[in-house]
Structures are given as C-alpha cells and as structure tokens.
Amino acid sequence: MTDVQSPRPGGGSTLDRFFGVHAAGSSVSTELRAGLTTFLTMSYILFVNPQVLSTAINVPNAFVQLLMTTAIAAAFGSIVMGVVAKYPYAQAPGMGLNAFFAFTVVQGLGVPWQTALGAVFVSGVLFVLLSVLGARQAIVQAIPTSLKFAITGGIGAFLAFLGLRSAGLVVSNPATLLGLGSLTAPTVWLALLGLLIAAVLMKRRVTGAILWSILATTALAILTRIPVYAGGPNGALQPFPGFDGRFLGIIDAPIWPSALVGQLDIVGALGLGLLSVVFTFFFVDFFDATGTLTGLSQRAGFLDEKGEMPRARRLFAMDGLAAMFGAYMGTSTTTAYVESASGIGEGGRTGLTAVTVGVLFLLSMFLWPLASAIPGAATAPALILVGALMMEGVKNVDWDDISEGLPAFLTVLTMPLTFSIANGVSIGVISYCAIKLLSGEARRVSPILYGVAALLLVRYVWLMGE
Template identity: 75%
Template sequence: MSRASDLPVSPPVSALDRYFEITKTGSNIRQEIRAGITTFLTMSYILFVNPQVLSSAIKIDNAFVQILMTTAIAAAFGSLVMGLIARYPFAQAPGMGLNAFFAYTVVLTQGIAWQTALGAVFISGVLFVVLSVVGARQAIVKAIPLSLKFAITAGIGAFLAFLGLKNAGIVVTNPATFVAMGRLVDPTVWVALIGLIISAVLLKRKVTGAILYGILITTVIAIISRAPVYAGGPKGALQAFPGFEGKILGIFATPIWPSGLVGQLDIGGAVGLGLISVVFTFFFVDFFDATGTLTGLAQRSGFLDANGDMPRARRTFAMDGLAAMFGAFMGSSTTTAYVESASGIGAGGRTGLTAVTVGVLFLLSMFIWPLAAAIPAAATAPALILVGAMMMEGVIHVDWEDMSEALPSFLTIILMPLTFSIANGVSLGVISYCLVKGLSGEARKVSPILYGVAALLIIRYIWLAEG
C-alpha cells in the first residue's frame, strides 16, 4: 500500500499561470514572454510609420513625437486589455491603411478637421462594442463557413508574406506589370534574404524562439555590415545604422505627454449628417479587417472549437472596439488587432500573457524608443514571410473539388495580398460564397445572417463606386 508521500507531487502553479491557463495550453511563462517580444519586434515599425502618416494631417507642435507617444499608449492599452480581459495572444495598435484613409482622404482631401475625424473613429469604436456585447459580431463570425475561415487564415498568411516581401524590397512596384522582382544586390534585399535563410534553418532545427533569434541575428548583421537599410538618410535615402547619438545614456529618450492630441476629438461634429459616410467607412472596413484578423489568428492558434467558433468571442470583439475608442481619445486613428500577432503565435504564444508582454514593451518604448529604431524592416520582413508560409496550411481543409467552396476560398486568399486589404478578401469571399451557393441549388446551406452580410457588402461597394 503506497503512502501519500510516495505519490507524485504536481509542480506548484503560480497565480499568473492559473489566470492565463498557461500550462493548460502547453506553454510556459518564458515562452509567452519570448512570443510577446517577437510580436512587438515585428510590429514596432508602427511607432515610426504611424507618426509619419498622421503628421501630414495633424498640424501641432512637435507632431511626430506626440503622435509616436500616442501610438505607443494606444498600442499598449489595446494589447493589455486584449491580454488581461480577453486573454488571447492578439496584440493591438493603430492600424495601417485606416491611418492613411484618416490622413489623406478624410482630412487632406475632404477637408474635414482632424479633431472631427477622431470623433468619427470614436463613434465607430462605440458601434464595435455595442455589436459585440449584443452578440452580433459573434453571430456573423459563426455564420461564416469553415472553408472560408480556413481561407481567411491562409489569406492572412499570403498577405503577411506579401507585406514581408514588400518590406524586404524583394517585390517592388512596376508601371508595366504592377509588381516585379527587386534588385537582389540591394542591401535591404540581401540582408532580408540572409535573415530568411537563418530563421528558416532555426525553425527546421526546432530551435525555441527561432523567429525572435532570427530577427535579432539579422539586426546584428545589418549593424555590423553597415548596410544602408535604415530610414532617415538625406533626401529620404536609406542609411547605415546611425547609432544612438544625442540620447540620454545613448539609448534613452525622455517621453513627453501628447497634450496636443489627448481629448481633442470632436464627437459632436462627427455625428453631423455629412460625416455618415466617413463613420460608415471607418466602421465597415475595420469591422471586417479586425473580424477577419481575429478569426484567422484564432484558427492559427488552435482556439477554434469543432464548430469553428472562438471561445470568449464576445469579450474579444468588445476589447477590439474599446481599443478603437481609447485610441481616438488619445489622438490616433483606429486601433485594431494586428495581423503581425501571428509572428508571436508562431513563436509559441498561446495566452494573454503574450499580448500583455507586447503592451508592456510599448509602454517601455516611450522611454527607450531609440532601441526600436535599431530593428530595420529588413530584419522583421523574414518573420512575416515565414509566418505567412506557416499560415497557409489552412488550405488543406478546403474542398477544392467543390467549386462552391473552392472559388470563394480562392478569392478570399488571393484578394488579400493583391488588394492589400484583409477586409476586401473577406468581403469578396462572403459575397461569392452566397452567390455561388444560392445559384447552384444549395441556398439553404447558407446562414440567413451571411446573406444579410453579403447584401450589406454589395451595397457598400456600390456606394463606394458612386462616391
């Protein structure tokens, strides 16, 4: 008869582990933190890109630095609430694409005050939260068939890979063929290719944290080789790593409070009849962009159940809307879920601790943001390409013999990178799915909710065409 002392003793589980269910997901604290660092490094470019875009429309004193601070705060808040409340490894930050729409279309072209445009972003965030709380967003996601959910995952992978190839200079614009191969002798290209091979070998050899180590090794190569892969050179040219001269102790910079942006949104002006289309565009584009991104990331992480549903979906979507509201209050364009979160997921991130790590790093970046400038796009591009390749595995679950499943799935995948929009891929996939199913005698296999969504999407595209 065995004594109690002879029985195996389970290792103690910390409160942190219990809250995030880290052990339950097969992960560990070190792996979650490493995944968060990987995600942060992959998306930290937004700290510098967002100010470049928005400062063209927001004219205040020291605009670039103030917007950088606002970007860091909005990203930190969005990632923290997603990690602490929704408990998913999905980071959030001001979204690319919507920031360009905010600056170049709404403010500079339509002549709408940037404060009023921020009000429109805030209202769209309120709509996100309301629809999430009442379950509308979850109902729409549930109505999307499994084939399209897997296609969304693969499409995001294609989009990530295309973004990585573009950032690396491997794919460039061409007036005759739209896109073409970049020059392999360009520093950004060969640094990125070396990083891609290094990261792939580390992954093949199953090195823990391979993607993160790939980013760091590639950065060291860029710095040591003095390759001109960093922005900030004369007349917009790339330059070698400029170092940390002029900063406190070399790497620290004193943060400033973005007083010219915080609380400047004009909600009253945004509710005016003339801005309905602006609010609608902010809402609609980010709705399908964020919904598609969150669904794809959930599938990639293995969170979807047997029916393709995401646990805690209502809470997760509400946090996405709350982040958009907070970001607008702080003075930034729409804050949303980031597809680059897939890099951290690829590095093993499975719980909200990954997103919390990203949030903390964005807060720290307000003090040591010069360090973020040490990571060039050539170093993060390989991570995007590799994660994109890994996310393509979802295509094996699509029934390619059934054209009513194959065509919508294909359009979903191919249109994301070709239109540079996750929202367009999801939209055209849903529309084509409903049309092909409905016209081929399988109308009853489609959820009525999905038909309603397809109708709204068609109306939106007609509206945009007429506008």
C-alpha cells in the same frame, strides 16, 4: 459555447494561474518570448503611424507626440486584450485605416482632424455594442469553414507580401504593377539571410527561431553598417546611426501628447454629413479586425469543431474599446494586428503574450530610439515565414467543389493584391453566397451570411457612386 473560461485548479505562479498558461500547453518563458517577437515585428508602427498622421494633424512637435500616442494606444489595446479577453493578440493603430484617416477624410474631404477622431470613437462604440449583443460572433459563426481556412491563408499571403515588400524583394513596376527588386540591394540579401536562418533554426526545432533570426540580422546590420535604415538624405537608406559612441543619445524621456489627448469632436462626427465617414471607419475595421481575429484564432487552434471562439464577446469588445481609447488619445483606429501571428508562431497561446507586447510599447516611450535599431529587413523574414505557415489550412478547403473552392481562392488572392484583409473577406463572402444561391444550395448558407453579403454589395455600389 460559454463565454467564461473555467479556472484551472492547482499551483503555479500568479501569472500561470491568472492567464492559464500551462493549461494552454505553454510556459511563462514561451509567452514572454512570443510577446517580444510580436512586438519586434510590429514596432515599425511607432514610426510609420506618426509619419502618416502628421500629414493631417498639425500640432507642435507632431511626430513625437503622435509616436507617444501610438505607443500608449498600442499598450492599452494589447493589455486589455490580454487581461480581459486573455488572447495573445496585440493591438495598435491600424495601417490602411490611418491612411484613410489622413489622406481621404482629413485632406480629401476637408474634415477637421478632431472631427475625424470623433468618427473613429463613434465607430468604436458601435463595435462594443455589437460585440456585447453577440452580433459580431454570430457573423463569425455564420462564415463557412472553407472561408475561415481561406481567411487564414489570405492573411498569410498578405503577411508574406508585406515581408517581401519590406525586404525590397517585391517592388512597384510601372509596366507590370509589381516586379522583382534588386538582388544586390543590402535590404534584400539581409532579409534573405534572415529567412534562411529562421527556416533552418525552425527545421532544427530551435526554440525562438524567429526571434533569433531578427536579433542576428539586426546585429549584422549594425556591426557591418550596411545601409538598411531609413533617414538618409532624399529618402535614401543609411547605416544605423545610433552606436557612434553616444549611447545615451538613443535614450529619451517620454512627453505627454497634450495637444492630442481629448481633442476628438464627437458631436461634429455625428453630423449628418459625416455619417458616411463613420460608416466607412466602422465597416472597414469591422471586417478587417473580424477577419484578422478569426484567422489568428484558427491558426492558434482556438476554434472548436463548430468554428466558434471561446470568450468571443470579450474578444470583440476589447477590439472596440481599443478603438475608442485610441481616438481619445489622438490616433486613428486601434485594431488587432495580423503581426500577432509571429508571436503565435513562437508558441504564444495566452493573454500573457499580449500583455508583454503592451508593456514593451510602454517601455518604448522611454527607449523609443532603440526601436529604430530593428530594420525592416530584419523583421521581413518573420512575416514571410509566418505567412507561409498560415497557408497550411488551405489544404482543408474542398477544392473539388467550385462553390467552396472559388470563393476561397478569391479570398486568398484578393487580400494581398488589394492590400486589404477586409476586401478579401468581402469578396469571399459575396461570391460564396452568390454561387450557392444560384446553384441550388441556398439552404446551406446561413441567413445571417446572406444579410452580410447584401450589406457588402450595398457598400461597393455606394463606393462606385462616390
């Protein structure tokens, strides 16, 4: 498999020729719409990431500076993914990894946030090195087809769970861990209405069904002033406060995050006592991002008959480069976003989709208060619907063979229940190798996969020791 895409001769616009839009069976308008859809489904990170990291990073005007850093890191990661790797995958500071950064490393272990940023940077360097050497794509190629379909389905289940939680349909329950939310809550019925609109429009083959659903439910929330926006007293939801006759009040000039940029401490991160932190950042993001990129590629139809991705080295290297740049700018690990599936669902197939997302993140630095006009209840239906669509590939798993079916099932189930794509991939790989080895089919498994399974076991044993 070559790592370079052959140029397509012929006419077309500059964007068409550079990204190979028509060669991918798409159009410029479709790519732009897909990028907007992806941005809308992941724009929550502009507000959530600063909320998480500001608990650990103490600088003047921390929230606004972290918001700017988040936007810049997401823009850079998405643009290099689109321009260099030419895939429609957006990148931004990852959820889960930011919580590990803030609550476990900085607050729990007492590591200075500058040193923690250094650890993120070092893990990004390792990503790039392994990508250039071909190690990451070799691991992807060693994953059996059944697990690749299961990873896609697991990501779908994870997306749907995120959507259900954002909508308030699924809530925590002290007796059963999870339970059904209040069906009378505004977030719930607004999300259900949005899901119905998206499903009907998609069934009727309306172009941009997911995007129209997001815009329609957002307009309804603003016009009816139902309480679906965060920011009320004591954490309560409130009506959208922006359109009260002061439209210019929701436009603000960006500020440069000077207190964060270049503050990482690489030398401190390389100290012997922090190597375990570097390893954890590296390990979790490796399998999180690898699982995400593999699942998205399978969903978009990029994998060939051997399960290989074109331009794989560039794809994985851009993931590592984004992590390095994000750490320099002052945020936790930047990685590929599973919400990119919403843009793929809208027909995004080239790097133009990712570049569109990046440009929108740059614009959000000027118009960032406008992003708050999209409530979580409006983007939740997109996550649920795309999650359902991503379950399609699970039908290709050989469920009659327990050595194929059980690891696939564990992969799908573990991702949403542990809130981790990395855990789902890990449990799937370990169980697959163990069953094949003990049932006399050891030679059907790649030696590389056995090595990966061994490393995963070592990690879990180490976590138990901790």
